[in-house]
Amino acid sequence: MTRKILVATDGSEHADRAVDLAAEMAVKMEGELTIVHVLIEDRPGDQWTRLAESEHLVRQAAQQAPKIEYVPGQLAHFFSRIQSTEEHDRLVAAMGDLIVDRAARRAQKAGAGKPETKVLAGDYASTILEAADKLGADMIVMGRRGLGPLKKLVQGSVSSKINDHAACTVVTVR
Ligand code: ATP
Ligand code: MG
Numbered sequence: 273m274t275r276k277i278l279v280a281t282d283g284s285e286h287a288d289r290a291v292d293l294a295a296e297m298a299v300k301m302e303g304e305l306t307i308v309h310v311l312i313e314d315r316p317g318d319q320w321t322r323l324a325e326s327e328h329l330v331r332q333a334a335q336q337a338p339k340i341e342y343v344p345g346q347l348a349h350f351f352s353r354i355q356s357t358e359e360h361d362r363l364v365a366a367m368g369d370l371i372v373d374r375a376a377r378r379a380q381k382a383g384a385g386k387p388e389t390k391v392l393a394g395d396y397a398s399t400i401l402e403a404a405d406k407l408g409a410d411m412i413v414m415g416r417r418g419l420g421p422l423k424k425l426v427q428g429s430v431s432s433k434i435n436d437h438a439a440c441t442v443v444t445v446r
Contacts, residue, residue: 417431
């Protein structure tokens, strides 16, 4: 019986749909839900600038980098002004926390109780797979795509790697 469900989120709309489905399944199966986010390692101006739908995350995380003024709608400009590695890392960590908190609220709204959340660092797919092993997850739920720039029909590299290597059932949400 499926009891432990891990859902991976990068904060994208695709991942939001995965969180919704994972929460629904956790409720129906009376399972435990764990939300996992692996910190985004891209340099400023890459994936985060495409996170347009989650601009509010950047705005909130920007409070962690108070020297930089955040102007709504100008993510690329915002990131281009980050000077130090420390500032960048602090911002990425703050956004990681916001991403899992937001996902946890979504899951709770769907009735999933209070899910466990994990913010981890490392290679995205390997870290998610390791987390699943450690947890003894029966199922990994994720989006088919994420924050990447690829065309709609292409499966993302993280979901593709997890699909290929997971020891448990994998559900890929479209
Ligand atoms: P690519 O990253 O290869 O350019 P993409 O971003 O469109 O393409 P993936 O990164 O494979 O696609 O994302 C697919 C799913 O994998 C996401 O919806 C999410 O569920 C999960 N995922 C991706 N990155 C992370 C991450 N950093 N932390 C947690 N889950 C992630
Ligand atoms: Mg990606």
